[in-house]
Each structure stands twice: as structure tokens, then as C-alpha cells.
Amino acid sequence: MSIDIRLPPPEPGPGEALIKEYSDPSPMTPVQPVQLGPDDTFQFRCHKGIACFNKCCQNIDIMLAPYDILRLKNRLGISSRDFLDNFTRDFAMDGHGMPGLKLATRDESPACVFLRPEGCGVYEDRPSACRYYALGLLSMRKKDSPTDEDSYFVVKEDHCLGHQEAKTQTVGEYRKEQGLEDYDAINREWRQIVLKKRSSGPTVGKPSERSMELFFHASYDLDGFRDFISTPGFTELFELDPAEKQALLANDESLLRFAFRFLKQALYGEMSIPVRADAAEMRRERYRRRVEQMERDAVERKSMDQDAQYESLKHESQDD
Ligand code: SF4
Numbered sequence: 001m002s003i004d005i006r007l008p009p010p011e012p013g014p015g016e017a018l019i020k021e022y023s024d025p026s027p028m029t030p031v032q033p034v035q036l037g038p039d040d041t042f043q044f045r046c047h048k049g050i051a052c053f054n055k056c057c058q059n060i061d062i063m064l065a066p067y068d069i070l071r072l073k074n075r076l077g078i079s080s081r082d083f084l085d086n087f088t089r090d091f092a093m094d095g096h097g098m099p100g101l102k103l104a105t106r107d108e109s110p111a112c113v114f115l116r117p118e119g120c121g122v123y124e125d126r127p128s129a130c131r132y133y134a135l136g137l138l139s140m141r142k143k144d145s146p147t148d149e150d151s152y153f154v155v156k157e158d159h160c161l162g163h164q165e166a167k168t169q170t171v172g173e174y175r176k177e178q179g180l181e182d183y184d185a186i187n188r189e190w191r192q193i194v195l196k197k198r199s200s201g202p203t204v205g206k207p208s209e210r211s212m213e214l215f216f217h218a219s220y221d222l223d224g225f226r227d228f229i230s231t232p233g234f235t236e237l238f239e240l241d242p243a244e245k246q247a248l249l250a251n252d253e254s255l256l257r258f259a260f261r262f263l264k265q266a267l268y269g270e271m272s273i274p275v276r277a278d279a280a281e282m283r284r285e286r287y288r289r290r291v292e293q294m295e296r297d298a299v300e301r302k303s304m305d306q307d308a309q310y311e312s313l314k315h316e317s318q319d320d
């Protein structure tokens, strides 16, 4: 299974081959050259009794989106950090090193870490790319268009016998059956952030390391982001109603949507989280207090050093 949510870059970069793959499929590519909309039909059925059962999960290349990670880490009952450390691997989504994550494979093979002999070990919470297969989703923003558009492609890999099954459905019906509407509703907002970041391209230049870190944490490390919005620094800067903040801290999905708002504000200046008017003054005050404390600590350390020197001189003179 090698189809994920592809986000073609507008400028030349490592992902360029992917656009080519979709727009000009060669006999080697499993992507069918017909672009489908929600009402178009395709023939496919996957079920436990099929001879190729589990084949698609034995050789994977699956990109993860933020809502995939939220669902999986909650299913496993671990923190987002633990999930990232144990079940993902990093990759660059574009030539600027925009951080992406792929689902980990087993140490000794390209098989998915969650594959079990009886099927997917996380089926109810499997990532959106797994749900889409054997469809591929392409999100694209046309030049000068403010919004992105989704289109779909059938992916026919030799090992997959589901295409020979006598079931025809529309793309919309398939998405509903696979529970993709919830996934897409949340991940779409994130894809828009990614597309916008990419479409800024060479006109803006290489994004700063700090903005890439911010993107990584707000996108993938939801528990870390929760800690971040609980810090005094965040409270000093942003004017969040305490009840709203409590609701965010208690609900992962709301928190993830808030993380997207935060990213849009931090990366593109799309202001939706009120900034305190006195934030700059409060930060200066905090900085001033920190500097004062550091000066006090330095004076204390110096006086302790002097005491220690005096004590050692005293002992030396007594020994003489
Ligand atoms: S998460 Fe499940 S469906 Fe997806 S590749 Fe792994 S085993 Fe297969």
C-alpha cells in the first residue's frame, strides 16, 4: 500500500514526481489516469475472505495526518510523544524540509507495525490513507485560487484482487463507508495550512527553523501542545476565556482545531486568537524579573565563592 494523501508542491521539489505520477501515469504506476469526483463510481470491494487479505499492509508507505495520530495515540493509550517516538518515522514533505511523518514499519520488513495475522490491529482507528485505499486523494490548490480542491484516483496494484470483486459504488459512498468524513473534516484544515506554506514557495524563501518546529509540534505532538498552552508565557500573550481554555484542555479534537488556528496565526498572521494588549509590557516585565533574579543569583554565588576562599585560606594558615 503506497498511496497517501499527496500534496503536490507548486515549486520544484522532491514531490514533483508525484504530480507527474498523477497527471501522466505511465504503465508502471498503479494510479489510474481518470480523475474522479464524489459522485463518480468505481468497482472495488475488500473483505476478510479475499485471497490477497493483508497483502496491502505488508509493504507500506503511509503518510500520517494530525487526526490520524490523535486517533491512534488515544487508541493505544499513550502520549503523542510516545506515539511519535515508537510508531512513526520522519520525512521531508518538500524541498524546504517541511516535517512530515510516516507510519513505522517493522524492524525486519516493510510491513506495518500494526499488522496482525487476523488483520489490522487498529482497524477502528486506522489512518485515513488506509481508509482511502484503493482510492488515492489528491489535494491541490490552483494558481491564484484561495481554496484547495480534492480529487480522487483509483489505485490498482497487482496484488490487490479487490478490483475484480463485483461491487460498484460512488466515491462519496465509499468515503462514508470508510468513516472518512470525520477524518477529512479535521485534516482538510491542516492540508490547507500545508498547501499555503508550500504555495508561498520561493517568493518567501526557506521557512525559519522556528516556524518548522512550531509546525511540527502543533501538527503532531498534541499533548506537548496542550502543555504549551498551559504555560504562563502563553497565558501572558493570548487572551483566552478560562472556560474556553478548559474545554480545549479536556477535548483532543477541539485542541487540534485550536492548534490549526494557532498555526495559521503564527505562520500567516491570520488573527483568530486574541492577543493581550498588555502582552508586550508583561513579557518585558517578566524578562526584567528574570534578569534581576539572575543578577541576585550571581551575587550570591560570588559571595559563596569568597566565603569558601576565605575558609580555605584560614585552614591553610592554621595548618602552618
Ligand atoms: S494501520 Fe492497519 S490498515 Fe493501515 S497499513 Fe497498518 S495494518 Fe494495514
Ligand code: SF4
Residues within 6 Å of the ligand: 045, 046, 047, 050, 052, 053, 054, 055, 056, 057, 133, 134, 159, 160, 161, 162, 163
Ligand atoms: S483487496 Fe486490496 S485492499 Fe483488500 S486486502 Fe486485498 S490487497 Fe488489501
